[in-house]
Amino acid sequence: MHAAALTSPARLWSADEVLARPGPVPAAPGVYGWHFTKAPSPDLPAGRLLYVGIAPRHMANRTSAQNLRTRVRYHFRGNAEGSTLRLTLGCLLGLELRRVGSGKRMTFGKDGEAELSQWMAEHARVCWVEHPEPWALESDLITSLDLPLNLDQNRHNGFHARLTEIRAQARQRARELPIGV
Structure with missing residues (x-):
């Protein structure tokens, strides 16, 4: 039931709709699909589910404070440091990952993040x-569905090795560049 609601949803929501106030995304726990x-x-299909995420994230000793609303909104307007989806999309789109702040965080910088947000507004x-x-x-979702943009628990996916390499190369390039803004 949950898989079908994500692979063949009754409705898909755009950035404008999600970021509007009040928005349609509930402040509740759940699973979201992109x-x-x-x-x-070009190695991936358009028009179908490519990534799933959850909110809140459950860790061994705690559960994050995120919910569907905060997490989905963050993916649309946040940065690559706080969103593995944004990191993946930006790397695939060829945006330049940069170390920012003290140099420990990596994002696509102000312009790159804005470009990524615009791309997501048009296509996500x-x-x-x-x-x-x-x-x-x-x-269960990652095991049973073809989700090429998910890396965690998804080594069986045919795109996993390629995506892992693309992200590793972007991080390596970022480490070689001066700290950006």
Whole structure:
């Protein structure tokens, strides 16, 4: 049931809709799925689910304070340091990853993040399913669906090695460049 709600949702939401106030995304725990009208890589299909995420994230000794609303909104307007989806998309789109601040954080810089936000506004669409313990669904979804943009728990995916390499190369280049803004 949850997989179908993400792979064939009744509705997909755009950045403008999600970022409007009041927005449609509930402040509740759950799983969200990202579809793209244009694929971020020629090696990937457009028009279907390519990535799932959860909110809140459940760790061994705590649960994050995130919910569907805060997490989905962050993916649309945050930065690569706080969003693995944004990091992946920016790397696939060829944006330059840079060390920022003290040099420990990596983002695409002000201009790159703005370019990525614009690309997502044009091509990314999201759906979600509320669930009290989304971490209980995450492994099953990643195992049973073809989600090429998910890396965690997804070594079986045919795009995993390529995406891992693309992200590693972007991080290596960023380490070689001076700290940006």
